Every structure is written in C-alpha cells, then in structure tokens.
Amino acid sequence: MSLAFLRDALTVTLSLAGAIFFLAGTLGLLRFPDTCTRLHAVTKADNLGLGFIVLGLLLQSESAFGAGKLVLIWLLALLASATGCYLLGRWALRHQQEEDRP
Amino acid sequence: MSDAHLFDWALALSLLVTTLLLLGGTSFLRTAVLFIAFGLLMSLVWIRLLAPDIALAEAAIGAAITGVLLIDSLRHMEWKQPRDRGSRTRSAKTRWAGWAASGSALALLLILLSTLPEIVSPRAGLADLAHAHMEKVEHPVTAVLLIFRSFDTLLELGILLLTVLGMLAVREEQQLDSKSLRPPNDLMLEMLVRILVPLSVCIAGYTLWLGTFSSGGAFQAGVILSGAGVLLWLSGHRSIEAIPHGGWFALVLVGFGAFVLAGIVTVFWQDHALQLPSEHQYLIVLGLEAAAAISVGAGLTALFVGLHPRHFKTPPSSA
Numbered sequence: 506m507s508l509a510f511l512r513d514a515l516t517v518t519l520s521l522a523g524a525i526f527f528l529a530g531t532l533g534l535l536r537f538p539d540t541c542t543r544l545h546a547v548t549k550a551d552n553l554g555l556g557f558i559v560l561g562l563l564l565q566s567e568s569a570f571g572a573g574k575l576v577l578i579w580l581l582a583l584l585a586s587a588t589g590c591y592l593l594g595r596w597a598l599r600h601q602q603e604e605d606r607p
Numbered sequence: 608m609s610d611a612h613l614f615d616w617a618l619a620l621s622l623l624v625t626t627l628l629l630l631g632g633t634s635f636l637r638t639a640v641l642f643i644a645f646g647l648l649m650s651l652v653w654i655r656l657l658a659p660d661i662a663l664a665e666a667a668i669g670a671a672i673t674g675v676l677l678i679d680s681l682r683h684m685e686w687k688q689p690r691d692r693g694s695r696t697r698s699a700k701t702r703w704a705g706w707a708a709s710g711s712a713l714a715l716l717l718i719l720l721s722t723l724p725e726i727v728s729p730r731a732g733l734a735d736l737a738h739a740h741m742e743k744v745e746h747p748v749t750a751v752l753l754i755f756r757s758f759d760t761l762l763e764l765g766i767l768l769l770t771v772l773g774m775l776a777v778r779e780e781q782q783l784d785s786k787s788l789r790p791p792n793d794l795m796l797e798m799l800v801r802i803l804v805p806l807s808v809c810i811a812g813y814t815l816w817l818g819t820f821s822s823g824g825a826f827q828a829g830v831i832l833s834g835a836g837v838l839l840w841l842s843g844h845r846s847i848e849a850i851p852h853g854g855w856f857a858l859v860l861v862g863f864g865a866f867v868l869a870g871i872v873t874v875f876w877q878d879h880a881l882q883l884p885s886e887h888q889y890l891i892v893l894g895l896e897a898a899a900a901i902s903v904g905a906g907l908t909a910l911f912v913g914l915h916p917r918h919f920k921t922p923p924s925s926a
Contacts, residue, residue, distance in 0.1 A: 581806075588799040 512564050519561030526554030540597035544590045551586035555579055615655060622648050635684070639677040646670030660824060667830035672907055675837060679911070757881040760825055760899050761866040767906040768863050771914070778913055800842050807835035815900050819889065825862075825896040829903020836908030847912065855905060855914050862902025865895055 526549055533546020559579040566572040625645045632638040646669030653662035777783075811831040818824030839847045850858070869891075870881050 581803075584799065584802065588795050591795050592793075 516561040516564050519557050519564075523554045523557030523561065526550050526557065530554060541594055544594055544597075548586050548590045551582055555582050618648065618651055618655065622652065635681050636678075639674065639681060642677060643670045643674035646673065660818075660827070663827045664830065667827060667834075668907075672830060672833060672837070676911065679841075757866070757869075757895075760896075761863070761870065761881070763826060764863040764866060764899055764902055767903060768859065771859055771906050771909050774910055775914060783913065796842050800838060800844055803838060804835045807831050807838075811835075811900065811904070815893075815896055818896060819893060825899035826903055828896075828900040830907065832900060832904025833907035833911075836904060837911050840908065840912050847908075852914070855909055858905035859902055859909055859914075862899040865898035869895060 530547050530550025533549075534543050537543045537546055556579055559575050562575055563572050566575060622645070625641055625648060629638060629641040629645055632641060646665060649669055650662040650666035653659070653665055811828040814831060815825065815828040818828070836847065838844075866881075873881055
C-alpha cells in the first residue's frame with residue numbers, strides 16, 4: 506500500500522467524519538425543541554465538522570502557506586461560532602419567558 | 608452519466624426548487640432565509656463554471672451581505688408575527704403594474720435571446736481577445752469577464768452608487784433616523800470585534816493584492832471591508848461614528864470617480880476608454896482597484912447604517 510493511497514484514504518475518512526457532524530448538527534437544528542439545545546447541535550457542526558474537514562484537506566495541501574490558510578479559516582470559524590453561540594444563548598436566556606409562551 | 612454531470616444536474620434542480628419556494632413563500636423570514644440559500648447555491652454554480660472570483664462575490668454579496676440586510680430589515684418590521692404575504696389584497700392598479708412589469712421583462716428577455724446567435728457567432732475583435740485570454744483561463748465566461756474587467760467594475764460601482772442614492776432618497780422622504788445602537792457592554796462581543804475588524808482589513812488587503820494575478824479583486828476585498836463595517840455597526844462600536852457625514856460621501860464616491868477619471872483620460876491618450884497604458888499598468892490597476900474596494904466597502908456599510916448615524920439622542924456611554 507503506497508503512502509499516497511494511505512493519505513487519500515485518511516482524507517476521505519476525515520471528510521466523511523466531518524460530513525457526519527454537519528448532518529447531525531443540521532438534524533439537531535431542525536429537530537431539537539429550544540434555542541439552547543439547537544445551539545448545542547449547530548456549534549458541534551461548526552467546530553468538529555469543519556475541524557475534521559480541514560484536517561482532511563490539510564493532508565492534501567501542497568504548501569505550508571495553503572495549510573496555514575486552512576487552519577486560519579478553522580480558527581476564525583471557531584471564534585465566530587463560539588461568540589455567536591454565546592450571544593444567541595444569552596439572548597435566549599433573557600427572553601426565556603417570552604419563548605416559553607406557546 | 609459521469610459524477611460531475613450528476614452533481615451539476617442536482618445543483619441546477621435545487622437552484623430551481625429554491626427559486627420556486629422563494630417566490631411562493633408566505634413569510635418574510637422564510638423568504639429571506641431561502642434567498643441566502645439561493646445565493647450559496649448560485650456561488651456553487653459559479654465554481655462549477657470555473658469562475659471562483661464571481662463565486663466569492665456571489666457568496667459574499669448574494670448570501671452574506673444581502674442576507675444580513677434582509678434579516679436586519681425584518682427586525683425593524685414585525686419580527687414577532689411575519690405578515691402573511693399571500694392574503695394581502697392587491698389593488699387593481701398594483702396588479703396591472705405587476706402584469707406590465709412582467710410583460711416588459713419577458714419582452715426584454717426575448718429580445719436578449721434573439722441577439723444570442725450574434726454574440727455566439729465569432730466576431731473578429733472579441734473572438735481574438737477571448738482566445739488570447741482562453742490560454743490562461745479555461746472557461747469562456749471567465750475570459751469575457753477578464754476582458755471587460757474595467758467596464759465591469761465601473762458599472763458595478765455605478766450600480767452601488769445608485770443604490771446608496773436610492774436609500775438616501777427613501778431616508779429623506781420617510782424622515783428615517785439611523786440612531787447608532789447602544790453598545791451591549793459585553794466582553795465577548797468586544798473581543799470578537801477587536802480581533803475580527805483588524806483581521807478583516809488585513810484579509811481585504813490580501814484579497815485586493817491577490818486580484819492582480821489570481822482569484823480576488825476589488826469587489827471581494829470591498830465586501831470583506833463592509834463585513835468589518837457592519838460588524839462595527841451592529842455591535843454598537845463607537846468608532847463607526849468617527850467618519851463625518853461628508854467623509855462617507857467621499858468614500859462612497861472615490862471608486863466611481865477614479866474609474867470615470869481613468870475612462871476620460873484614456874479616451875484621449877489610448878485607443879479606447881479604460882484601456883490602461885502598458886507601462887505602470889500594475890500600479891494603476893492596483894490604485895484603481897483599491898479605490899473601488901474602499902467605495903464598495905463604504906457603500907455596502909452605508910446601505911446598512913443609512914450613510915451616517917444622523918442623530919445622537921443617546922450620549923455615548925462608556926462601554
């Protein structure tokens with residue numbers, strides 16, 4: 506088994522893992538009952554799903570610069586996702602009474 | 608059928624389905640979200656057409672900026688109960704206007720379609736130009752866009768300027784205020800702004816420079832700048848008020864002005880308008896594109912802010 510084949514196989518596996526997290530996150534966003542649980546589901550897709558896909562793509566990147574850009578994209582998504590989740594969660598907590606109403 | 612074809616068909620079909628859902632939607636929020644989805648699908652289409660520049664612009668403008676604008680407008684309307692669009696009764700006049708507009712759009716489309724054979728059939732000048740560019744890029748759409756790049760940017764800037772003027776007209780007529788938002792006094796948000804805004808400016812500069820030899824350019828860089836501007840505005844950051852009213856006008860006008868000036872100058876010194884001289888071309892292109900990027904950034908932010916926050920009813924509290 507050649508090294509190139511092993512690398513490709515690893516990329517496919519990692520990307521699939523990422524895709525599964527995205528699918529689960531989307532399913533959670535659609536099916537979970539309230540804001541906080543939905544946020545929980547969708548941030549997993551952002552963090553882990555994108556993380557796995559970036560990891561898979563890192564194996565295929567030709568230059569250190571390209572790899573650095575991929576990691577930077579993941580870090581930015583983490584930052585935005587974490588802050589966005591926190592802001593939405595805080596808003597949901599403050600408007601709990603309104604949300605509880607049917 | 609190869610896998611790529613299967614993907615293309617699926618993409619085209621989902622684009623059509625999204626459009627139908629979008630047009631038939633009953634709630635504003637649903638329509639806005641579908642519009643964002645449409646923009647993302649459209650950018651995938653551009654990637655399949657091997658035009659990553661347009662894909663970038665489509666994702667950034669069609670999905671991101673327009674999406675945020677639509678949802679922000681909804682927030683100012685009736686966020687709680689989206690109005691039922693289907694049950695709204697239309698007056699006879701509106702209905703006739705609608706039919707007339709659809710009819711003229713259809714007529715225009717037919718006229719455009721009838722000219723298609725002429726465009727497709729090789730004409731001497733354009734065909735040579737396109738072939739010269741085809742060695743560098745693989746897709747004809749990208750080649751034509753590269754040839755008309757300066758005209759393309761000039762017209763885009765013109766449209767953006769018209770949009771800002773339209774917004775100003777509505778603003779004056781309806782006497783709308785754009786009060787700056789109260790700073791939420793939040794450590795997390797403050798930190799996000801402090802990291803993202805300087806980084807966005809850096810990435811915009813990088814994208815602008817990339818545009819001189821690869822995917823990227825003025826419009827993409829401008830949209831990234833406007834992203835930073837919108838973030839500043841929505842997070843209630845005070846620095847957005849630092850630019851005076853006239854400053855906003857200058858920033859929005861500088862790109863269009865630079866291109867019009869270049870057009871006028873090149874009419875006299877070159878063969879045709881916007882044909883840039885081959886010496887110093889790199890610097891001239893970079894300068895023009897930088898001006899365009901600043902205008903796009905300022906223009907899109909101005910659409911959000913309403914050119915400039917006019918009234919400061921609430922004194923800036925210490926955040």
